[in-house]
Structure formats: C-alpha cells, structure tokens
Amino acid sequence: MNAAKHDLTPVLVAIFILIGAAILWYWSKLSSSLPPGPVHLPIVGYLPFLGPNLLTHFTNMAHSYGPIFKIWLGSKLHIVINTPELARTVVRDQDETFANRSITIAASIITYGGQDIAWSNNNSSWRNLRKILVHEVLSNKNREACSSFRRDEVRKTIKNVYSKMGTEICIKEISFSMITNVLTRMVWGKNSHLGVELQMVVLKIVEMLGKPNLSDFFPFLIWFDLQGVERETKRHFKNLDRVFTSIIDDRIKLNSEGLDVAVGHEGKKDLLQILLELKDQKDATSLDITKIKALLTDIMVAGTETTTSVIEWAMTEIMQNPNVMKRVQEELAEIVGPNNIVEESHLSKLKYLDATVKETLRLHPIVPLLVPRSPSQTCTVGGYTIPKGCTVFVNVWAIHRDPRYWDNPLEFNPERFLTCDGMDKLYDFKGNNLKFFPFGSGRRICPGVPLVEKMQIYILASLLHSFDWSLPKGEEHDFSDMFSLALKKTKPLIAIPSQRLPDVSLYM
Template identity: 45%
Template sequence: MPFALQTISSFYPLQEKNMTSDPSQALIFSIAIVAISWIAWMIKKSIKGNTSPLPPGPRGLPLIGNLPFLEPELHRYYAKLSAIYGPIFKLRLGNKLCVVLSSPSMAKEVLKDHDTTFANHDMQAAALLTATYGGSDIVLSPYGPEWRMLRRVCIQELLNTASLDAGRVHRRLRVHQTLSEVYAKIETPVDVGEKITQTIFNTMTSTLWGGTLKGNEETSVASEFRHIMLEIGELITQPNISDLFPLLARFDIQGVQRKAKNLMSWFDRIFESILDQRMKMNAEVGEANHDIGMKQNKDFLDILLNLKNKEDPKTPLTMTHIKALLLDMVAGGVDTTSTTLEWAMAEMMHKPEIMKKAQEELESVVGKDKILEDSHCAELHYLEAVVKEALRLHPPNVFLIPHSAIESCVVGGYTIPKNTAIFVNLWEIQRDPSLWDNPSEFIPERFLSSATAGNKWDYRGNDFRYFPFGSGRRICPGISLAERSLKYVLGSLLHSFDWKLPTGTKIDLADKFGQVIKIANPVVAIPTPRLSNPKLYDLLLKEEP
C-alpha cells in the first residue's frame, strides 16, 4: 500500500464518527482517497516505466558498504570486478556511491556524450586541501564561470604555441645541466628516476618563474619536492572517513586535514617567497616600463601577474588562483611526466633492442657530433612511439581524475545518481586484449603501424581506446607542454649516453599503486658517453643554468 494511503487509512478511524454525521464530508474524503490512490499508482507506473536500475556490483555491509573488501592495488581489483559485473559497476564506500567504467563505450558516454553532466571532478578532503588551495585551481574548480576563466588563462595565455616556444631556452638549459651532471658520474650507478624528477622539476619551474630561485635554494627545493609529492600521494589515496561519512568531517578523525595543511604550508612558503621576489623585480622594471607585459622573455609568472593587473570584475584572477595554477603545473606536471619517463627507461632497459632502435633514429636525425635540440623532436617518430607506448602501458593517472555527476543521468542503461563519483579505469582499457594485440608487452611499433594506416593515436581524447590525458571538457590542459618535455628529455638521455644495468641486477617492472602509479623499485643504471666529440660534454659543464 502506498505511504499516502497508509497514512490516510490510519487516520480514518479517528474521524469516522464525525464524517458519518456529515455526508458531504464523507463524499469529499472518499474522492480524495480515490484521487490520491490514482496519483500514487500513476507515479509508481511512471517510475517503473522510465527509471533505469543502478549498475550491478558486489554486495556490501551495512553502513560501511564495500570498504572492507577493497584490495591495495585498486586498478587490478577493479579489473577483476569488471570481469564479473561488466564494464559498468557500482561500489558503496561508506555513504559514497562510486561507479567504475572499464570500456571505451562507457567512457565515451560519460566523457563525451554527457560531458556537461559529468563536468565536475569529485573532490576529496585531502585532495582539496593539498592540491587546490581550496578548489581554486583548474583541476577541482567546479564547472562554471571561474573554471572557464582558469581554463582560458591556461590554454590561451600560458600554454599557447608562442609561450611554449619561448620556454625552449629554459628547457634547453635545464636538460643540458642534467646531461653535464650525468657526465660527471659516468661509469657509476645513477638513480634514473631521481635524476629525471630533478630535471623535469627544474625545467618546469624555470618555465614557470624563470631564475627567481637560485643556487642552494633551488637545489634544496628540488630535493624536497619528490618527498613532499610522495607524502601527498599517500595522503590522497588512503581512505578518509571524512570523505566517506561527511557528517564526521568536522572531527578529522584520521588527521588527514591536519597533515594536508602541513604539507600545503611547504608549497605556500615557496610560492609566497617567489611571488614576493618577482613583484619586487617587476616593481623595479615597472618604473621604467610601466607595464609587466613589456618585459622581455616573459615566463608564466609574468603572464599571470600581468593578467591579475587587468582584473575582470566578474571573474577576477586572484593571487590565490595564481598560486593554485602554479601548484597544478608543478605538482601535476612534474610527477606525471617524470613517472612516465622512468617507466619508458625501465621498459627499454628491460628490452635493450628498443633502446637501440631509438638511439639509431637519434643518430640519423641529429648525428653523434651534436647535442639534441628541441627542434629535432618533430622528426623522432620512433621515440614518439616509445613515449606513447609508455603512456598506454603505464598511464600515470590510472583512473584519470574521478568525475562527479552534477545531476542524475543514464549511462549504459543504468542510472547514475547525482553526486556519484565516476572512476574510469584507464589502466584496464589500455590493456584490454580485445582492443590491443599482446597488451601486456611493451611494443612501440604498434603506434608506428597504426600511423601508417591513418590512425595517429594522438592525445586529444577522441579515441576511447587510448586517452592517457583524459577527454572532454576536463581533458588535461597541459598536453602540449607534456608532449614536448617527454620527447626532449628522454631523447637527450638516450642520445648523449648508453645505459646499462649494474652487474648482477635485473629490471623489476612491478608497480606501486598511488595517486600516480610509479615503478615499485627505483631504476638504477650506469651511463657511458655516446657522443663522438668529448668536447661537447665539456661545453655542457661550462653552461650556466
């Protein structure tokens, strides 16, 4: 019996005496019962006819849902569940409903067909505090005017072709600095991942704020960065009671918010120092030019400060926005790019014939009597295939950044309720044997053969078999910068040096789950010079960063 009828029938006996004494009241009451019954029946019929069920999924426990059954390697655990429940299934994590997608068609429905409905990213307390200045960045800012303003700043002002071309000088200087440091350690073991992270960090920060940090201060910041990012990754990926049971968020039971604020203070201190120094420098320049925009060789920070001075009253770019954008690029860009490069080096160390092919291409395009320049990279097709294969087999963000349903929507014939968190298992899609031949093997040639057949397999998110940078409105805005950095840094390391494993060691390709999927054990290799003219290395040592 519908709830309305139950309420009326329970109320009716109490009024029976009064209503029977007044026939008109009884008639009205009877008509009301019939009307409510008919309306309830129509609503019930409508729900049955038009509402799709929730996706299937494993049964959980009361209150805590599926939390006790999660496995540490979530990307593999979700792949096992998709084999049982299909390419779309649900999990309840406390009060949080999550839906996992693991096929190109399901990903396309969410990221392209209904991209406006899923245009928000799911915000967790730890991520919100550690990576976004309270959601003021381009990653977690809700879809709307503020996000569009931030997106416009990134795409049109910071990451356009002219700005990226202007950053070549910074990339060149920092990569050459790394090559000189490696040359100083020839025939001795080098932690490849640490060296790559330092290179990408220095390249990125030079592009962002030039030489604002110098000497020991820059070295200290670079060495601390990797450790801070590891702590942030662990903090973001651990289950947080505040996220799963929002009513308990105020108590911060696990201390996640407290830890997040401590980590955030490190970034804030660095950014405040950089901003203070740059504004003093620009004030001195402004006395002569009266405009930051007249400064030569502008870096990203100059562009941002100039935009702030031209505030749009409707959606102004604030100092908090600037710090949040800098953090996005440093924290997001450095960690994902360096991780991809370490995986590429590890796979080539595991299959030396691939490294040899890449080096032969470099010899053909550049020659052994020159240092690789950024301008050579457009001709390095096999090297590009190596990078693409690394991003296929080891996408750094295996679930992209979880999306959130702005409103209820039907996907794959199932209802996705409002505020549901959406996880796209990119790791599973890009290893699906129905989509890829020998999917667990590192085979760069697959991207060369597909290019010949007319499929470029680019990074633009149009083919939902391969979209390592995401797709739709919230696709990564830094694709162009990442693409340039990946090829240039990897090519420079391969062109200037041969790399071999220390005697008695083997490459371990096991991964470690986290916010970014890293190789479990560091890649340690011994470099030997490849260039025909030793004086080229001497010139690198004399360059000033």
C-alpha cells in the same frame, strides 16, 4: 492548546510515515536502476574486500559485473567505466554533465579549496583559469619562447650525468629536478634560492594526494582525522604557500620599483608577470592571489609528476627490451648523428621513440582511473542510472590492456603504433580515440599535454643518445607499481650510464 496538539499528532505521524515511505520507495527504485555490483556491508561498504592491486581488482570485477559497475566505499557510491563506448558517453556525449570533480580532502587543502584547474568544478572561474593557462602559458608561441630554458636544463643534466658515469643514478631524481627547473624558469623567469625547497615540498604533496584517507569515504570521520592526512597535508601546504608567497611578494616589490621583468630573447613576460597584470586589470578575468597560487600549484605538482613518471617507466621498459633500445638508438644515430646533441628540431622526426612513449603510456597510464568525475545531475549511462554527486572512475588502465582492442596487450611493442601511415594522428594525446587516451578526453583533458609531450620526448632522446644504460650488477628489472591517484613504480629505477658519444665536448 493541548487538545490542538493532540489533534495534530496523528497528522504528523502520517506525514512522517509518508515521507519515510517515499524515501524508501525512491531508494528502492534507484537501487534497482543502478549498475550491477558486488554485495557490500553496512556502513563500510565494499572497502574491506578491495585487493591491494586496485587496477587489477577493478578490471576483474568488470569481467564479473560487466563494463559498468558500482561499488560502495564507505558511505559513498562509486561507478567504474571500463570500455571505450561507455567512456565516450561520459567524457564526450555527456561531457558537461560529468565535468565536475569528486575532490578529496587532501586535494581541497592543496588547491585552496578547489580553486585550481585540475580539481575545480566546471564553473566560470575554472573556464577562465584554464583559458589563461592554455593561451598564456602553453600556446605554441610561448612554448617556443621558452625553448632555451628546456635546452639549458637538459644540457645541465647531461653534463651532470656525465660527471657521474659508472655510478648509480636515480632516473626519477634527475628527471624530477630537470623538469622542476624548467617549470620554475617558465613561471617566474629564473631558478631561485627556493627551487630546492620547492622540489622537496612538491614531492611531499604528491605523496599526500595519493594517500588513502578514511575521511574521504566516511565524512562523519572528518573531525577526527584518524590517519592524520589532513593535519600532515596542511603542514606541507603551509610550506608550499610560503614559497609561493615569497616569490609573488618579491615580484610585486620589483614591479613597484619600476623594474621590467621579462624572459626570452623577445622580451616575453613570464607567467607570474602575466598573471599579476591580469589580476590588476579588475575585469572579467576575476583573478586574485589565491587563484594565482592555485594555478601555480597545478603547474608545479601535475607538471613535474606526470613527466617524471613517464620518463621513469619508459626507461624501465626500454632497458628491459634490448631490441627496443637498439631501434631507439639507431633512430637517434640517423636523425641526430653521433657528433651532435639532440635539439628540439629533431623531435618530430623521432617516430620510433614517439611510438615507444605511447606504448609506455598504454601500459602505464600515469592517472589510470583519470581524475574522478562527479555528475552535476542524475543521468543515464549504458542504460543505468548514475546519481547526481556520485564518484565516477574511467578505467583507462583496463581499456589500454583490453584484448578486444589491442593484440597481445601485455606485450611491450612500440611497433603497434607504426603499422601504417597516419597512426601518429590516430593515436595522439588529444583524447579523440577512446581506445587510447592516457591524458583524458573532453573538456577535462589535461591542458598541459603539449608541453608534457615535448618534454618527455626531449629528455628521453637526450638520455638515450648521450649514454648507454645498464642495471647495477645483480639487479633485475622491477615492474611492480603502486597506485593511489597516480601510477608510480614501487621501486625507483636505478641505472648506470656509460659514454656513448665519441666527442667529450658534447657532454659539456
């Protein structure tokens, strides 16, 4: 027996040497075919060298290393795409290959292990959930059925602002509250006593999603949770889950008592009712309570954060540019009139305001690197090897500011979207034009775009038609931003409204 073991030793050593040599050869060959990138340190990679302004840093790196480059952050490989041509390869030509997500620890916790739409991998469950959202919640018919909700909440906000005229108002707070109320009424038909608590929890969750976490870059640190991100995220997630559980349990109880729950003038069922009925069908929809909660999380977190940020950035840019403010209000005076309030029927005619929102999203895309993708198999982009499972960023922020595609790219100029007929279709939010795609493109494009587009125009039009806005005395506009996953203003916009319409009854 011992002799047999002794005889096997050289064979085992030879096998291990061959395996080691094969691994070294593979990584040597792979490294030589990867995109170029900066020198990195062992273990920590390039993390110590990242500047505080990540977007500017990445854009400057593209000038040094080319339109596609790699960086090692901790033990994880990241690829950054910086041109429309290469972006097309990722989000259109090889869309299915790049349709998986690179999910963070915080996102995994909040989305019940990636069972939602935003962070789920490309699988049958994701496709089914997205189909339900698009067809049951965001269809033209359902958006129209919920128009009264939007009108009610906008009018409540205008009345609230009127009662505080001459005082300082946080644009982010009033926008967030308004949008949350609209979404809660769409989802479960009415504002509940849990609405205020839900707003607070959503704000905390958005904060956790954007907080850098060392454990995302060094998986061996997950057990230690050195920054407490996992622990704190679980605490906020528990509160969110409790709110959703309470709402769902109340609805199930009402259903068991034989009470019909419907909203809208045509008896349109709210989203929660639709989802619960689909769950009970036990067919190909494969819905359960966990997936319903994950979908509700997407709606309440992504839906509020996206629109709120667009409104705050747009108001900041409009107030900074008096000529833009003048043109927006002249258009509102022409289309809406001084003796009327903004209705959704006016929105399609507000071409200059639409261009102003697009210019805002060009300079301040809300998710400037898009939600990170991860290839499901090793592939090639721009002649370079992109390994399976790495993280891929598409630098929309850099593309939107590239002088090769935009004249005077750092200037806020809504007219650039109005230079000729058809510009509204050339630069829409559908992700077909990869010089301008603030909501992404391909199968992972944000499904909420139709609702976001309508809400952001409606709210801005109402605020700018009803009031003149100015900064508090001695204050100057602050355009500093902070980026993690989303791009937000570092300092919230505080503005003072004054009456603009002659008829006081229009504010009631």
